[in-house]
Amino acid sequence: MKKIITTLLVAVFALSFMLIPASADDFNTLDPTGLLTEDEMFALEQLAVDIEEQYGYFAMICFAENTDGYETILDFGHDLYDSFSDKKYAVIFVDDLSQSLCDFFVSENYEEYVFTHDVTTAIFNAYNEAETYYLGAVAFYNGVASALENAGIAASEETTAAEEITDAAAGTQDTTEAPEETTEFVKTERLLPLVVDNADILTDEEEAYFLERCQAFTDEYKCEIAIVTITDLEGKTAQEYADDFYDYNGYGYGENKDGLLCLYLDGEERQRNATLTTSGTAQMNIGDDEIEDILLAIAGSAKFGEFKDAFDWYIDLSEEAVKPVPPLFWLLICLAVGMVIGLIITNSMASKNYSVHKKETAADYVREGTLMITGRNDIFRNTRVNVTPKPKSNSGKSSDSNGSTHTSSSGRSHGGGSISF
Amino acid sequence: MSTLLQQKCPNCGGSVSFDTGAQKLKCPFCDSEFDVEAAAGHRTPDGAAAAVDNISWESDTSEWTTDETTGMRVYMCNSCSGEVVADETTGATSCPYCGSPVVMKGQFDGALRPHLVIPFKLDKEAAKKAFKQHMTGKKFVARAFKDDNKIDEIKGVYVPHWLFSCQAEGQVSFVAEKTTKRWSDADNNYTEITEYDCYRSGNMIFDNVPVDGSTKMPDDLMESLEPFNVNEAVPFNVGYLSGYLADKFDVDATSSMPRANDRIRQSIADNLKKTVDGYDSVTTIQSNMTVLGGDYKYALYPVWLLTIKHKDKDHVFAMNGQTGKFVGNIPTDTKKVKTVGALIGAGIGVALWAVLNLIGLI
Numbered sequence: 089m090k091k092i093i094t095t096l097l098v099a100v101f102a103l104s105f106m107l108i109p110a111s112a113d114d115f116n117t118l119d120p121t122g123l124l125t126e127d128e129m130f131a132l133e134q135l136a137v138d139i140e141e142q143y144g145y146f147a148m149i150c151f152a153e154n155t156d157g158y159e160t161i162l163d164f165g166h167d168l169y170d171s172f173s174d175k176k177y178a179v180i181f182v183d184d185l186s187q188s189l190c191d192f193f194v195s196e197n198y199e200e201y202v203f204t205h206d207v208t209t210a211i212f213n214a215y216n217e218a219e220t221y222y223l224g225a226v227a228f229y230n231g232v233a234s235a236l237e238n239a240g241i242a243a244s245e246e247t248t249a250a251e252e253i254t255d256a257a258a259g260t261q262d263t264t265e266a267p268e269e270t271t272e273f274v275k276t277e278r279l280l281p282l283v284v285d286n287a288d289i290l291t292d293e294e295e296a297y298f299l300e301r302c303q304a305f306t307d308e309y310k311c312e313i314a315i316v317t318i319t320d321l322e323g324k325t326a327q328e329y330a331d332d333f334y335d336y337n338g339y340g341y342g343e344n345k346d347g348l349l350c351l352y353l354d355g356e357e358r359q360r361n362a363t364l365t366t367s368g369t370a371q372m373n374i375g376d377d378e379i380e381d382i383l384l385a386i387a388g389s390a391k392f393g394e395f396k397d398a399f400d401w402y403i404d405l406s407e408e409a410v411k412p413v414p415p416l417f418w419l420l421i422c423l424a425v426g427m428v429i430g431l432i433i434t435n436s437m438a439s440k441n442y443s444v445h446k447k448e449t450a451a452d453y454v455r456e457g458t459l460m461i462t463g464r465n466d467i468f469r470n471t472r473v474n475v476t477p478k479p480k481s482n483s484g485k486s487s488d489s490n491g492s493t494h495t496s497s498s499g500r501s502h503g504g505g506s507i508s509f
Numbered sequence: 510m511s512t513l514l515q516q517k518c519p520n521c522g523g524s525v526s527f528d529t530g531a532q533k534l535k536c537p538f539c540d541s542e543f544d545v546e547a548a549a550g551h552r553t554p555d556g557a558a559a560a561v562d563n564i565s566w567e568s569d570t571s572e573w574t575t576d577e578t579t580g581m582r583v584y585m586c587n588s589c590s591g592e593v594v595a596d597e598t599t600g601a602t603s604c605p606y607c608g609s610p611v612v613m614k615g616q617f618d619g620a621l622r623p624h625l626v627i628p629f630k631l632d633k634e635a636a637k638k639a640f641k642q643h644m645t646g647k648k649f650v651a652r653a654f655k656d657d658n659k660i661d662e663i664k665g666v667y668v669p670h671w672l673f674s675c676q677a678e679g680q681v682s683f684v685a686e687k688t689t690k691r692w693s694d695a696d697n698n699y700t701e702i703t704e705y706d707c708y709r710s711g712n713m714i715f716d717n718v719p720v721d722g723s724t725k726m727p728d729d730l731m732e733s734l735e736p737f738n739v740n741e742a743v744p745f746n747v748g749y750l751s752g753y754l755a756d757k758f759d760v761d762a763t764s765s766m767p768r769a770n771d772r773i774r775q776s777i778a779d780n781l782k783k784t785v786d787g788y789d790s791v792t793t794i795q796s797n798m799t800v801l802g803g804d805y806k807y808a809l810y811p812v813w814l815l816t817i818k819h820k821d822k823d824h825v826f827a828m829n830g831q832t833g834k835f836v837g838n839i840p841t842d843t844k845k846v847k848t849v850g851a852l853i854g855a856g857i858g859v860a861l862w863a864v865l866n867l868i869g870l871i
Contacts, residue, residue, distance in 0.1 A: 418871040423858035430854025434846045437648045441839035447732040449779060450772035455714040459780055462678070463710030466785075469684070474700045478693070 117225055118150035118168070121185065128222040135229035143236040146178035146195075149225050154186035165193025179203060181211075181228050183221075190215065202239045205322070206337050207231070210279050234279075238338070278338040282306065287317035287354040289395050297396075301403050309410050311370050312347030314339055315399050319355055326353060326506045330365040331496030344368035345500070350382075350402050352390065359508075362386040362398075365496075366503035374409040374503060376492055381405055383507040391509050562774075563799040566673060566766055568806065573622045577747045583757075584611040591725040593666070594755040596747075605664040605754055605814045606725040607823050621758070625672070625742040625808040626749045629665055629830040636663050636813035636828045639835040643826070649849070651819055651840045659817050665830060667750060667809035668731065669722035669758035672739065673769040675803035678712040679777030681796040685788035705788070709781040712801075715773055719810070720765035722758035726812075727825065728768070733836040734829045737810050741831065745809070755809060762805050769805075774798045 116136030117129055124132070132149070139147045148168060155164040165180040173195075180193040190212060194203050211231035218224035282302035285295050298315055305313045314334070321329050330351035334340065340347040346368030353361040362383055366374050374382075385401035493501050580596050588609035604611050631639075637660045644650065683706075690701035717739040721731040743749075778796045785791045811830025816823050819840050826837030865871045 413871075415871070418865070419858075419862050422862035422865065423855060426856065426858025426861060427851060427854035429857050430852070431847070431850035433853055434649070434850035438841045438846050441647050441650065441841050443643075443836045444727070444729050444733045444838050446729040447735060447772065449776040450715055450718040450769070451776050451779070452736040453715045453718045454776060454780075455716050458676075458714040459711060460713075461709065461711040461781070461784055463680070463708060464784070465708040466685070467706045467708075469704040469706045471689070471701060471703045474702060476698045476700070478696060478698060 116146070116148045116172075118148065118152070119221075121151060121153050123151050123221040124225070125222075128225075132222070132225050132229065135226065135233070139229060139233050139236070140175070143233070143241045144175070144177070145232070145236055145241065146173040146175035146180075147229060147232045148172065148178065148180040149228050150180065150182045151221060152182055152184050155182070155184045156186075161189060161191040162193050165191065169193060169195060179232055181215075183215075183224075202235055202241065204336060206279070206333070207235045211235075278312070278340075280337045280339075282312065282314045284314070284316045287319045287352065289317050289352070289354050290399075294396050298399055298403075301400075305403060305407060306341060306347075309407070309412070310341050310346065311368070311410050312339055312341045313403060313406055314347065314349040315352070315402070316349060317352045317354060319353070321353060321355070326351060326361045326363040326508075327365065327494070327504060328497065330363045330504065330506075331494075331500075331502050332498070334365050334367060334502070335496055335498040335500055340367050342368075346370055348374065348406060348504075350386065350399070352386070352395075352398075360390065361506060361508045362390060363506040364504045367500065370406075370410055371493065371501065371503040374406065376503075376505065378405065378409045379503065379505040382409075383505055387507050387509040562770070562797050564766070564770055564803065565800060566675070566762070566769075566803040566805050568762065568804055570807075571622045571624070577622070581747070581750075586611045589725065592757055592759075594750070594757060595753070596751050603662065603664075604816075605666045605756075606816060606825065608662065608816045608818060621807055623669070623745040623809050624806040625739070626667065626745045627737055627739070627742045627808070627811055627831050628749050629753065629811040630741075631813070631828070631830055631833050633663060633665065633813070635833065636665075636815075636830075637661075639813075639828050639833055640815060640826060643835045643837065644839065647839055649841045649843075649845045651842050654817060654819070654824075654839055659815065663813055663815040665753040666812050666814050667753055667755040668726050668812045669756055670719045670731075670808050670810050671722050671758075671762045671765040671769070672717040672719055672806045672808050673766070673773075673803065674714075674716050674718070674805070675773070676712055676714045676801040677773050677777055677803075678710065678799045678801065679774065679781055679796055680708070680710040680798075681778050681781045682794040683707040683709070683782065683785050683791050684794055685785055685791045687788045707785045707788075707791070709784055711777070711781055711784075713777060713780065715776070717806070717808075718769050718772055719808075720760075720768045722760045722762075722765060722807075723756045724759050725756065730825060730827055730836060731810075731812075734810075734812065734827055734834055737829065737831055739808070742808060749809075753811070758807070762807070766805075770798070770800075773800075 115129055115133050117124065117132040119129065136147050139145055146169075150165075150168055152164065155161050158164040158167070161182050161184055164184075165182045168180050168182070169178050176195065178193075178195045181190065182193065183190045192203065192208050192211075211228055214227035214231055215224040218227050281299060283290075283295055283299045290298065302313050302315065305311070316330075316333055318329070324332065330349055333351065334347070334349045335345075339345070339349055344367075348364060348366040348370040351361075351363040351365070353359065353363070355361075364374075364379050364382060366379070382402055382405045385405055386398045389395070389398035389401060493503050496502050581594055582596070583592055583594055585592050586604035586607060586609050589604060589607040591604050591606045591611075593605060593611065603609065640660055640663065644654065685705045685707045686702050687705075688700055689703045690699075692699050719731075719735065719737065721728050774796060777798060778793055782791055782793060813828040813830055815826045815837075817826070818824070822840075824838065824840055826835070828835045862871070
């Protein structure tokens with residue numbers, strides 16, 4: 089029995105030593121296989137310390153030789169969290185070198201609000217595109233810092249990061265009551281390109297082509313236009329997904345976040361949907377009728393698999409809608425309005441030149457007090473009911489812009505529409 | 510006593526007439542058209558009499574005496590054929606209606622003698638002053654009307670009028686509506702409206718409703734000069750004509766009666782309509798009128814007249830010689846109205862454009 093217990097203790101000790109180097113006690117970057125130089129380790133440590141000081145968040149990256157003994161990489165990350173962090177809130181990135189698999193562990197399940205799928209995807213992509221492990225680690229720490237910054241998380245004595253997140257998360261769930269509380273989560277800078285083909289329905293050439301067109305559109309009209317394709321709505325409605333994708337990935341030009349995004353869903357069982365979300369000047373300029381036209385044009389081509397045509401229609405029709413009216417046109421409109429007002433004024437002045445009017449009655453010649461009513465009879469004739477249809481109002485929408493508007497989960501106002509086919 | 514049958518417009522209550530072209534009854538007031546049979550079958554509320562006016566007018570007339578007409582001369586305008594009367598000392602050189610020269614036709618041999626005359630209370634200077642006042646502040650006036658030289662041609666003219674007095678009884682049918690209930694469901698708003706047939710009858714006394722008895726004097730111009738105060742009228746005496754021109758009536762009393770009837774009927778309808786209260790809307794369906802004790806008189810009203818010819822058209826200005834009320838349409842330079850309007854409009858347009866640019870709306 090003693091032998092068994094001793095063997096188990098040795099095994100556990102050996103395993104712990106293999107996976108979690110003792111030297112890691114002082115570092116947020118775990119590198120048991122020696123991929124990083126000492127200088128690189130110190131540089132990365134500084135980034136982690138900055139995050140902890142600035143945001144109150146424990147960030148760690150681990151280049152694990154393997155995660156044997158753990159069911160998932162997340163379990164491994166959880167173990168790291170328990171071993172190294174006394175912080176309640178942490179984000180740990182684990183790269184299982186043996187399987188070439190990476191995953192995030194995020195404490196307290198706040199990934200929904202800060203480390204969303206889009207944020208972690210962006211960090212994964214940045215990590216994968218890095219040429220060295222060191223640069224990958226830098227991308228991880230920068231991505232974490234950026235996400236916390238954009239989410240408005242800050243360390244303070246009075247309120248912990250977690251409390252801020254909790255408050256903000258509560259606001260997110262009740263956006264209609266206090267939408268302004270959640271706008272902090274919206275990205276201020278765009279994190280993703282103007283064309284995101286997650287459904288992989290565009291060829292590389294087409295993707296490059298639309299990226300160029302979207303960029304040209306954005307540059308010319310100071311209004312971002314984006315194309316996003318997906319295969320799953322992740323439990324949201326298409327409109328919610330499009331709005332959130334737009335807001336939380338920082339789409340939109342300038343402070344007003346002017347722009348529009350076309351979300352194309354190429355789901356399972358031929359579930360196809362095109363959704364537009366508009367914001368800022370695009371919301372003002374693209375009304376319900378234009379949105380309907382754009383969606384019909386997209387659907388008309390997309391249902392035959394002609395995605396290039398579909399998105400060409402989308403960009404062409406959007407361009408028609410947001411294209412600014414020539415300044416001369418407004419001058420002519422103002423002149424026309426002025427002319428009408430001017431003629432009303434002069435005709436009103438000229439009308440004082442006319443003082444001859446026929447008299448319709450002999451009211452001036454009624455002898456005072458002689459009116460005597462001799463008969464009076466009021467008889468019910470009939471009753472009729474006038475029916476007036478109530479103005480149609482879409483739930484949660486108002487029409488204070490060119491078209492109907494709604495409020496996204498971030499609290500922002502959007503226009504838009506959706507079509508399934 | 511005569512009885513006049515009139516068909517009323519169901520929409521506005523005006524008298525309708527048969528249009529031979531359309532073969533339908535047509536209302537000259539609201540342009541409605543009705544089939545003759547349909548109009549005849551228009552419903553009348555219980556208790557309302559048929560749309561039949563019962564109107565009679567009577568008058569005591571008197572003739573001029575030879576003594577009165579001895580010194581009177583008749584002058585005729587060769588341009589407009591107007592005839593005016595003046596005593597031999599006053600004479601007449603130009604027509605008060607069109608300004609053309611007049612020639613003496615001969616001695617006055619008047620038929621009916623006026624019952625009443627309202628003597629001039631305001632002289633020529635007052636009339637000239639009133640004309641200048643009338644033109645003050647008026648914009649876009651044609652140049653010819655700014656010429657003061659024309660003012661001296663203003664003339665005092667006694668204009669013939671028929672004065673109708675009566676006790677009139679009216680019977681008027683209305684359709685009145687009021688909202689009695691409102692409710693809604695998810696899709697619609699509902700309004701229950703109840704209609705009533707309303708009938709009113711009543712009588713009023715009218716004193717000296719005037720109708721212009723001269724074809725040369727525009728009726729609307731004379732009506733615009735109203736009211737004259739007949740209480741200041743005096744029994745006619747030829748002496749009041751001295752120094753003034755006088756027009757002979759060329760529209761007799763019978764021809765003037767329809768105009769008096771229309772005005773009296775409308776007054777009764779308006780007054781009876783005011784008693785239909787408690788409703789959201791009241792529409793006159795038909796009205797008829799009975800005139801009791803109607804009589805008329807022949808009277809001369811004092812009017813200062815100035816005729817200015819402009820672009821081959823006579824423009825008549827008139828002042829009530831008793832009250833000083835001055836009327837007359839001033840011809841407007843329409844080109845100037847448009848030009849100035851366009852200039853003002855251009856200024857407003859540019860200012861609007863600048864403001865919109867400034868606040869960043871365009």
